[in-house]
Amino acid sequence: MKEIFAGSSLAFIIFLAVIGINITPFLFVAMAGGILYFFWQTQGHIKLNEIGTGEKKNYLVTFEDIGGQDVAVNELKEALQFIIKSDEIKKMGIRPLKGVLLVGPPGTGKTLLAKAAASYTSSVFIAVSGSEFIEMYAGVGAKRIRQLFKDARKKAGSEHSRSAIIFIDELDILGAKRGRHTSHMEYDQTLNQLLVEMDGISHDDNPRILLIGATNRADMLDPALLRPGRFDRHVEVGLPDKTGRMKILDIHTRNKPLGKDVSLEGIARDTFGFSGAHLESLANEAAILAMRENSETIETRHFAEAMDKVIMGEKLERKPSTAEIERVSIHESGHALMSEILEPGSVSSLTIVPRGRALGFMRRSPQDDQYLYTREELENQIMVTLAGAAAEEINFGNRSTGAKNDFDQAWNVAKQIVETGLSSLGVVNGSDIPRDALYKECQKIIRELDRKTSEILKERRGQLTSIAQLLLEEETINRNRFIQLL
Numbered sequence: 001m002k003e004i005f006a007g008s009s010l011a012f013i014i015f016l017a018v019i020g021i022n023i024t025p026f027l028f029v030a031m032a033g034g035i036l037y038f039f040w041q042t043q044g045h046i047k048l049n050e051i052g053t054g055e056k057k058n059y060l061v062t063f064e065d066i067g068g069q070d071v072a073v074n075e076l077k078e079a080l081q082f083i084i085k086s087d088e089i090k091k092m093g094i095r096p097l098k099g100v101l102l103v104g105p106p107g108t109g110k111t112l113l114a115k116a117a118a119s120y121t122s123s124v125f126i127a128v129s130g131s132e133f134i135e136m137y138a139g140v141g142a143k144r145i146r147q148l149f150k151d152a153r154k155k156a157g158s159e160h161s162r163s164a165i166i167f168i169d170e171l172d173i174l175g176a177k178r179g180r181h182t183s184h185m186e187y188d189q190t191l192n193q194l195l196v197e198m199d200g201i202s203h204d205d206n207p208r209i210l211l212i213g214a215t216n217r218a219d220m221l222d223p224a225l226l227r228p229g230r231f232d233r234h235v236e237v238g239l240p241d242k243t244g245r246m247k248i249l250d251i252h253t254r255n256k257p258l259g260k261d262v263s264l265e266g267i268a269r270d271t272f273g274f275s276g277a278h279l280e281s282l283a284n285e286a287a288i289l290a291m292r293e294n295s296e297t298i299e300t301r302h303f304a305e306a307m308d309k310v311i312m313g314e315k316l317e318r319k320p321s322t323a324e325i326e327r328v329s330i331h332e333s334g335h336a337l338m339s340e341i342l343e344p345g346s347v348s349s350l351t352i353v354p355r356g357r358a359l360g361f362m363r364r365s366p367q368d369d370q371y372l373y374t375r376e377e378l379e380n381q382i383m384v385t386l387a388g389a390a391a392e393e394i395n396f397g398n399r400s401t402g403a404k405n406d407f408d409q410a411w412n413v414a415k416q417i418v419e420t421g422l423s424s425l426g427v428v429n430g431s432d433i434p435r436d437a438l439y440k441e442c443q444k445i446i447r448e449l450d451r452k453t454s455e456i457l458k459e460r461r462g463q464l465t466s467i468a469q470l471l472l473e474e475e476t477i478n479r480n481r482f483i484q485l486l
Contacts, residue, residue: 060119066112067251068244068276072237076100076113079233083121083163083208097232098201099211101171103218104237107277110214113237114167117212123163124156124207130173133190141174141190149197149209156207163208171213172220191222198230239275241369242268248276252283259297267303270348270365274310282310304349304478308363312355320359326472327392327400328352328360333467334391335362335384336482337460338453342380351476359402365479375422378413382446383453385410390454391464410449414442 009030017023063073082089082096089096100117102110111127118125128148133141148166156164168174178188201209213231215221225231240248245268253264271279285306290298320328329352336350339362348365355361373381389403417423418441419430425441457464463486470485471477477485
């Protein structure tokens with residue numbers, strides 16, 4: 001719109017000159033408008049989300065409000081000592097830290113950690129996003145960087161604070177490796193200005209400035225930004241473990257009336273791979289479901305329903321045909337039966353209620369968080385994913401397209417077996433394996449496990465049919481009902 005307006009205005013002025021009208025007043029107005037626009041751009045137009053000092057406001061986030069990130073909290077607290085104990089650090093001749101980089105998946109609490117750091121150090125807090133510095137006009141981003149640091153010092157002075165924390169979210173947008181944008185030097189100029197401002201941070205500054213950046217793509221950042229003397233500390237903010245998930249759930253359920261049957265430990269066990277944001281959404285959705293039923297407390301069934309909603313999405317209004325429902329029930333029963341055979345206690349629930357893009361779903365509940373796997377454990381995963389299609393073939397004599405995602409998962413796990421040196425190919429480099437060799441080895445693994453899966457399900461065909469029949473009647477089966485049936 002800016003370019004269209006500028007071009008149209010210029011064409012209009014030229015048209016007036018051609019037809020003999022005095023254009024001097026128009027030129028004067030255009031020049032005045034250009035000057036005003038220049039000063040407007042210089043201000044940066046960055047929305048500074050001031051949080052204030054920890055002593056003045058009592059609604060700030062503190063480290064006690066963040067669960068499941070004990071290691072990250074301890075690392076960050078250590079990095080903040082140069083603000084809290086500045087005199088001691090100066091006496092020891094320690095160079096102050098200029099930047100702390102928070103790296104981790106979305107929803108793990110990077111922004112909360114930055115806010116808690118401001119509260120912990122009683123600092124002025126200014127939050128911006130990396131995308132706010134990028135414009136099509138060269139030099140605008142660099143001006144905004146200068147204005148950001150200037151505003152941080154000004155606000156700290158007005159709040160009588162000795163320190164200010166600048167938080168830049170999505171730092172990879174602003175700090176991507178230079179040279180990637182060959183047609184636009186604005187990115188590189190903005191990053192260069194950020195480097196200059198960080199180099200200008202000194203221990204004797206009043207107020208002291210600490211820059212905290214957050215990203216989930218640290219591999220994209222420019223090396224000059226990551227070197228010591230700029231972002232000195234890199235804090236990993238990963239997905240929480242079971243104990244961490246319990247703490248997060250406890251934080252987000254403090255203000256909610258929980259039923260006597262609710263076990264936060266059980267919910268934490270069932271939510272392996274959930275981030276803090278997922279867990280907050282889970283607790284909120286469970287409360288919404290309880291309110292819809294006019295229930296005075298939030299029961300376990302509400303959390304189970306909310307878990308399915310967070311994972312798969314909202315229930316769909318469309319109803320599959322009777323033949324499709326029967327096939328889905330057999331498919332999900334195959335997954336559940338095979339999972340319980342290979343890993344007793346792993347089945348949490350199964351349903352044929354359509355959600356998102358899935359017509360059915362079997363939710364597993366691992367007993368403990370697991371990060372390392374043997375070949376046998378990986379093969380068990382493949383067998384569980386193949387069991388749905390195998391159950392269809394046993395019951396109907398053919399398979400359907402509903403197993404596509406299962407096959408994709410099975411193939412990825414088979415590739416993991418090969419690339420981690422657990423296959424008959426031995427120790428290999430994943431990038432150097434010929435495509436034909438990788439394909440044949442994965443096909444060999446899956447073909448053998450598919451045969452083994454079908455044999456096991458044929459031996460348990462009676463149980464498979466019983467589970468599918470009950471699933472058709474009740475649509476959703478929880479673990480207790482599933483075990484009673486077995």
